[in-house]
Amino acid sequence: MKLNERSVAHYATCDSPADHAGFLRKRVERHHHHAHHHTTSYQRCWFVLKGNLLFYFEERESREPVGLIVLEGCTVELCEAAEEFAFAIRFDDAGARAYVLVADGQAAMEAWVKALSRASFDYMRLVVRELEKQLEEACKSLAACRKSPQRSSSSGRKRHLTNPALLPLQEKPIILENGYSMWGSSGGGSTPGGAACPDRDGGYVKPPPLPPRRRSAAGSTTGSPTSGFSPAMPESPVSPETACFSKLHSWYGQEIMVLRREWQERQKRGHP
Amino acid sequence: MRYNERELLSLARQPAEKAAEILMRVPKKGSVLKKRLVKLVVNFLFYFRTDEAEPIGALLLEHCRITKEEENVFSISFVEEPERKYCFECASEEQCQEWVEALKRASYEFMRRSLIFYRNEIQKMTGK
Numbered sequence: 388m389k390l391n392e393r394s395v396a397h398y399a400t401c402d403s404p405a406d407h408a409g410f411l412r413k414r415v416e417r418h419h420h421h422a423h424h425h426t427t428s429y430q431r432c433w434f435v436l437k438g439n440l441l442f443y444f445e446e447r448e449s450r451e452p453v454g455l456i457v458l459e460g461c462t463v464e465l466c467e468a469a470e471e472f473a474f475a476i477r478f479d480d481a482g483a484r485a486y487v488l489v490a491d492g493q494a495a496m497e498a499w500v501k502a503l504s505r506a507s508f509d510y511m512r513l514v515v516r517e518l519e520k521q522l523e524e525a526c527k528s529l530a531a532c533r534k535s536p537q538r539s540s541s542s543g544r545k546r547h548l549t550n551p552a553l554l555p556l557q558e559k560p561i562i563l564e565n566g567y568s569m570w571g572s573s574g575g576g577s578t579p580g581g582a583a584c585p586d587r588d589g590g591y592v593k594p595p596p597l598p599p600r601r602r603s604a605a606g607s608t609t610g611s612p613t614s615g616f617s618p619a620m621p622e623s624p625v626s627p628e629t630a631c632f633s634k635l636h637s638w639y640g641q642e643i644m645v646l647r648r649e650w651q652e653r654q655k656r657g658h659p
Numbered sequence: 660m661r662y663n664e665r666e667l668l669s670l671a672r673q674p675a676e677k678a679a680e681i682l683m684r685v686p687k688k689g690s691v692l693k694k695r696l697v698k699l700v701v702n703f704l705f706y707f708r709t710d711e712a713e714p715i716g717a718l719l720l721e722h723c724r725i726t727k728e729e730e731n732v733f734s735i736s737f738v739e740e741p742e743r744k745y746c747f748e749c750a751s752e753e754q755c756q757e758w759v760e761a762l763k764r765a766s767y768e769f770m771r772r773s774l775i776f777y778r779n780e781i782q783k784m785t786g787k
Contacts, residue, residue, distance in 0.1 A: 388664055388667065388668060388671075388713065388714055388715070388716055388717060389715060389716030389717070390662065390667070390716065390717050390718075390719070391716075391717075391718045391719060391737065392660055392662075393737075393739075393740070394718075394719065394722065394723070394737035394739065394740070395660070395662075395719045395721075396660055397722065397737070397738075397739045398719065398721045398722050401722065403721075403722070403768060404771075437721075437767070438702070438721070438767030438768070438771075439701065439702065439767060440719075440721075440767075451660065452660055453660065453661065454660060454661035454662060455660060455661070455662040455663070456662070456663050456666075457662065457663055457666050457667055457670065459666070459670055459701055460666065460669070460670065460673075461666075478663075478665075478666050478669070479669075480665065480666065480669050483665060483666065507701075508701035508702055508767055508770070509701070511767060511770045511771070511774070512770060514774060515770050515773045515774050515777065518773075518774060518777035518778060518781065519773075519777055521777070521781055522777050522780055522781050522784075525780075525781055525784045525785050526784070529784055
């Protein structure tokens with residue numbers, strides 16, 4: 388089966404954020420057909436995790452990956468081998484080989500297992516959908532609060548909004564639903580006016596950070612991590628700078644763990 | 660570059676986000692449009708000969724550019740080689756638009772940006 392290998396290798400080495408990286412020893416199995424045993428040896432490689440793709444390089448500075456492990460559908464298990472700090476990436480497919488990897492220490496092993504466990508596209512999709520729902524809920528309660536005729540505007544605000552910086556919202560007739568439906572819909576791309584809530588930092592209305600491809604009629608790019616953000620976007624005091632993925636990752640990590648636990652509980656309760 | 664082809668083939672058999680028979684042309688000299696079964700699974704686009712179980716090939720959809728070309732036609736190219744285009748001719752303009760939208764969202768990078776966006780927005784609105 389063909390694969391767009393050149394592009395894949397380029398993706399591996401470009402500066403898009405890696406979810407995790409580090410040295411690992413990779414088990415290499417060599418079978419000797421004349422004797423019924425195999426020698427086990429390990430090769431130290433530089434591993435880079437991007438999304439659901441685990442690349443490995445001979446050296447940290449290598450221009451091209453030696454290999455790729457597509458992680459979709461895998462499970463990650465601890466202490467697979469006699470080696471300390473070993474873990475294995477396994478696939479459901481009967482007869483599929485496992486990839487046994489050895490970390491440098493306990494912390495490194497745990498960090499890798501954690502990162503790899505969350506690495507599937509499906510999992511990410513789940514998290515994003517969950518957040519999408521949360522945002523809808525937040526919008527609805529915000530809109531409901533503002534539309535409410537019985538309450539005076541100030542008491543309504545105090546009752547429903549925890550963030551005093553959102554007070555200026557009352558003055559502006561912005562339809563929040565509209566802004567969000569544009570993000571979700573396939574129509575037309577975004578216009579500067581079709582923004583969501585006014586930014587609390589300046590009171591100005593920012594368009595959602597859609598990647599440029601959604602705005603142009605022809606020609607668009609997926610994937611460049613910072614191109615979708617307006618360069619003037621101020622960094623929120625509580626939200627880490629988006630360029631630092633490791634910071635973001637641990638910051639969201641807590642939320643993701645909660646979501647994941649909820650999801651697993653739901654699965655246990657018998658959802659097919 | 661080595662890769663776990665077996666798992667990729669297994670992925671090609673998974674339920675697809677989107678699948679259809681579409682005319683496809685690869686960016687190779689002299690290549691022509693051929694009817695293929697095109698299947699989108701996570702961030703991979705698999706393409707099969709219409710009567711075969713195993714795909715001819717797979718395209719990883721990261722750092723790619725999805726471009727609406729002329730009527731019914733869209734193309735996929737990759738950022739480091741923008742002139743090398745995989746062309747797809749759909750049965751209708753509607754089908755074409757659907758595929759363009761689906762493919763634009765089909766990357767892990769896109770989801771990452773969505774996650775950041777939603778988290779930011781929630782945080783702005785609720786203060787948490």
